[in-house]
Amino acid sequence: MRGLKVLPSGRPGRGRLYVNLPDGQAVAWYDRQANRISVLEDDHREAVLAALRPYLSGTVSIGPPPVPTAADLRRLALPPDADLAPNRPGETLLGELEHGTAGSRARHRLRQDLAAQQRMGDALDALEQDGWRTLHCVPLPGSGHIDHLLIGPAGIFCVRTVPGRRQRAVVGDLLLTVGRAEPRPDPRWIRGAAVRATVLLAAKVTPALAVVDASRLETAPTVRDIRILQPQSAAPDLAAAPVALKAPDVEALFAQARDTRTWLPQRPPLSPGRTAAPRGGASRR
Known part of the structure; x- marks a missing residue:
């Protein structure tokens, strides 16, 4: 034909x-x-x-x-513009670099962040053959985006990527420091993001920090709740972790997570005969 x-x-x-x-x-x-x-x-x-x-x-x-599974049916019913699966690593940064008006120094930082997210994203995407599923640039209203959401046999990981810039990186309980730059609140941010993701997915999500291209990486001994990842060691580290999810559970959670409606708040429909209140015009009693 x-x-x-x-x-x-x-x-x-x-x-x-x-x-x-x-x-x-x-x-x-x-x-x-x-x-x-x-x-x-x-x-x-x-x-x-x-x-x-x-x-x-x-x-x-x-x-x-x-015969389609429940995850298959959910995917088939997913509108194309609500599907996060096609997102590339650093998708939002690509948009900022292409259409943003940041100065040269800020653009240099954006390019460093983008390169780190792309390298880590490629390492996580390579885990697909081992039963893992990865989403990139997952929206988290009010907090920006989760760089990578990793779902696989060892569980669900909410990953924030940090460029090491070939300098010493130190991960503490609340702050992360790269070289002589100002400390960043990445550990606090990723903990909060994992808590919100846990609520939205109704499944435990572990916070993770991915440090890319640091000359040396040090982690405070008190940091026990955050998984520390690097591109070159992510696969063996995750393969050695205990199995927490079976393959059907991975697929079901991936089908749920790839839907933007899981992450973005849905406004309830108005009751018949009612109209939306004008912005700024209503007061609480």
């Missing part, structure tokens, strides 16, 4: 590839992680294989779609 289109979904290089008819109707999809093609109508089987052939590698299985 001519006219089939292959369209990506999710993060580039990692999400599914959908095969659509010219009118946009999906007839199959290729799951890169499972290396499996799901065909909705067997009449299109050969045409689907021909369309996907340039993207296939290794031994690929093909058949009807598996």
Whole structure:
């Protein structure tokens, strides 16, 4: 069949590839992680294989779609503009650098932060083959963004990334210091973010600090509740942690976390016959 289109979904290089008819109707999809093609109508089987052939590698299985799980159903019902999964590491910083009006010094700091988030994000994305799922730039109203949210066998980790700038970094109970710069309140911030994420996901979230490219990293012995990560050691450190979540739980939590409506407050609908109060015009009794 001519006219089939292959369209990506999710993060580039990692999400599914959908095969659509010219009118946009999906007839199959290729799951890169499972290396499996799901065909909705067997009449299109050969045409689907021909369309996907340039993207296939290794031994690929093909058949009807598996019975959807609750996480699958939630993902399928997710509007594209509410999906956080396609976010790249440092997504918000990319926007600030492209459209912001910060001075040269501030832009230099932004570029350092972006490079650190990209390097740490790439290290976390590489854990996908071991059963982990990662989201980047998760909105936390009133507090900015969680740099990375990591969900996998060892649990859920709320990660804040700090550029080490090839200097000595010291993590204390309340502050983090890099070189001779002013101490930063990153430990306090990430604890608060993890508490809010725990409430919103209804599951325990562990705070984590990722320090990238520090010449030396020191952590105060009293810092026991925050996981300290580095790009080069994240995989073995997390692999050695005790298993806390099974694969179906990981997928269910990932489906919940990738939905922006989990993080952004939803305004309740107005009752019939009522209108919203004008801003600044109502007073509390």
